[in-house]
Amino acid sequence: MNERPLIEALNAHRSGLRQQWHTPGHGEHPPFVDDWLRWGADLTEIGNLAPRNDRDDPIHRSEQRMAESFGVTQSWYSVQGASLPVMAGILAATTAIGKNRIVLERTSHRSVLAAMVIGGLDPIWVYPRQQYRGAIANDVVRAIHSSPEVGAVVLTRPTYEGIAEDIAPVISAAHHRHIPVVVDEAHGTHWYGRAGYPTSAIALGADLIAHGTHKTEPTLTQTGLLHLHSDLIPAAAVDVWWRLLGTSSPSYLLLASLDAYQALRHDSLWMTRWRELGEAVQVLWQEFSYLNLLQPHLRGAAGVEVDPAKLTVVGQAQDLVPKILSWGWPEKVDPDGVTLILSPERPLAMVKSMLSTLPVKDLALWQGHPLPRSVQRLSPRAAILRSAERVSMREAEGRIAREPLVPYPPGIPVVQPGEVMSRDVLEWLAVWQDINPGSVEGIYPDPDGQGGSIWVVT
Numbered sequence: 001m002n003e004r005p006l007i008e009a010l011n012a013h014r015s016g017l018r019q020q021w022h023t024p025g026h027g028e029h030p031p032f033v034d035d036w037l038r039w040g041a042d043l044t045e046i047g048n049l050a051p052r053n054d055r056d057d058p059i060h061r062s063e064q065r066m067a068e069s070f071g072v073t074q075s076w077y078s079v080q081g082a083s084l085p086v087m088a089g090i091l092a093a094t095t096a097i098g099k100n101r102i103v104l105e106r107t108s109h110r111s112v113l114a115a116m117v118i119g120g121l122d123p124i125w126v127y128p129r130q131q132y133r134g135a136i137a138n139d140v141v142r143a144i145h146s147s148p149e150v151g152a153v154v155l156t157r158p159t160y161e162g163i164a165e166d167i168a169p170v171i172s173a174a175h176h177r178h179i180p181v182v183v184d185e186a187h188g189t190h191w192y193g194r195a196g197y198p199t200s201a202i203a204l205g206a207d208l209i210a211h212g213t214h215k216t217e218p219t220l221t222q223t224g225l226l227h228l229h230s231d232l233i234p235a236a237a238v239d240v241w242w243r244l245l246g247t248s249s250p251s252y253l254l255l256a257s258l259d260a261y262q263a264l265r266h267d268s269l270w271m272t273r274w275r276e277l278g279e280a281v282q283v284l285w286q287e288f289s290y291l292n293l294l295q296p297h298l299r300g301a302a303g304v305e306v307d308p309a310k311l312t313v314v315g316q317a318q319d320l321v322p323k324i325l326s327w328g329w330p331e332k333v334d335p336d337g338v339t340l341i342l343s344p345e346r347p348l349a350m351v352k353s354m355l356s357t358l359p360v361k362d363l364a365l366w367q368g369h370p371l372p373r374s375v376q377r378l379s380p381r382a383a384i385l386r387s388a389e390r391v392s393m394r395e396a397e398g399r400i401a402r403e404p405l406v407p408y409p410p411g412i413p414v415v416q417p418g419e420v421m422s423r424d425v426l427e428w429l430a431v432w433q434d435i436n437p438g439s440v441e442g443i444y445p446d447p448d449g450q451g452g453s454i455w456v457v458t
């Protein structure tokens with residue numbers, strides 16, 4: 001019999017009847033009539049479907065309607081998730097300005113690293129001061145002033161847990177020096193113009209904003225958006241990178257789901273459903289105030305907005321995971337907590353039933369496992385181009401990494417190419433691997449079976 005390992009795994013996964021507290025945002029129940037979701041729509045740029053230079057074609061017309069719904073000048077449809085928008089946005093900004101240093105948070109997604117490697121960009125890292133939070137504005141502003149060669153500021157907002165720092169002072173400081181601001185708002189597509197959610201970077205005046213629509217909104221997996229709203233960057237600077245990095249055969253199934261989504265955005269009912277979710281979550285926060293929930297805990301902290309569509313239970317993963325997994329699949333498990341994605345398509349009643357089974361712990365002395373600080377010895381691009389050897393993790397301390405080491409999710413490199421492997425990093429990775437064995441990209445099975453090995457520069 002012909003084996004179909006992936007199809008069999010998919011069928012087994014779906015037969016479990018568990019709740020889906022993870023991407024995609026449609027949760028198998030898209031709120032639109034799915035008359036386009038069929039084999040016959042699996043096409044690419046053919047005949048009248050192809051984009052035209054004069055922009056008089058269905059894709060450009062749909063993108064224009066999307067742009068209007070977000071109040072931006074132009075939007076691009078991605079069939080490569082938020083990764084393509086992040087990469088194209090950073091490369092467009094730095095090439096338009098003609099400088100190759102970028103100020104960015106050390107907790108950026110690996111698509112940011114890809115842009116740095118492709119563009120030969122040098123990072124000025126800013127570390128968040130607190131686990132699960134972004135870098136605070138003062139620290140980013142200081143970094144902007146630290147070099148005359150800054151070609152872009154790249155912010156990740158919100159964090160994977162939906163925590164959004166106040167970036168208005170950063171945008172103002174950057175624009176004062178004519179530096180564009182690119183915001184990776186992959187987890188915040190559902191915010192713009194919606195009461196009860198954090199203010200979108202679009203409304204705050206960022207120049208380029210990347211959205212991962214499929215994460216929280218009802219589009220097909222692998223869809224995304226890039227929005228331009230800037231006096232500093234021309235659309236042509238984006239177009240060139242979009243074409244270089246994007247596939248030449250975009251799936252019209254994915255594009256059609258973005259078209260259905262833009263239509264939904266013009267429908268006030270959809271806005272209402274998100275508002276109702278936000279209100280219902282506020283009630284849930286009160287009901288479960290005895291649990292250690294991150295979002296209500298940080299709500300009201302100075303300079304922070306929180307997204308009610310993310311729910312993080314803080315605590316030892318070993319205690320939480322078996323209980324949560326018996327109800328549904330969470331989006332992310334890390335050593336210090338479990339994060340769920342909520343959306344209008346998912347019943348909150350099941351979330352509440354699950355929460356009521358969780359152990360209550362006093363976490364007053366909780367230390368957590370924040371990302372350890374590393375020393376950057378080579379630029380990411382220089383490190384990736386260097387010759388390398390594979391060494392066991394036991395012998396890696398003090399060596400310079402050639403590849404990023406990336407726990408997934410969240411897809412944030414714990415080690416960037418060119419960084420020195422410290423004892424702190426190795427200990428952090430050991431704790432992570434205990435919780436999520438085999439989930440760190442860049443760690444290979446050791447030939448002696450004694451643990452992992454990694455590539456380091458020689």
Ligand SMILES: Cc1ncc(COP(=O)(O)O)c(C=O)c1O
Nearest residue numbers: 080081082083109184186212411
């Ligand atoms: C903050 C952030 N940016 C970008 C991405 C890339 O998104 P995608 O997987 O849709 O390409 C992710 C994915 O997890 C992310 O968390």
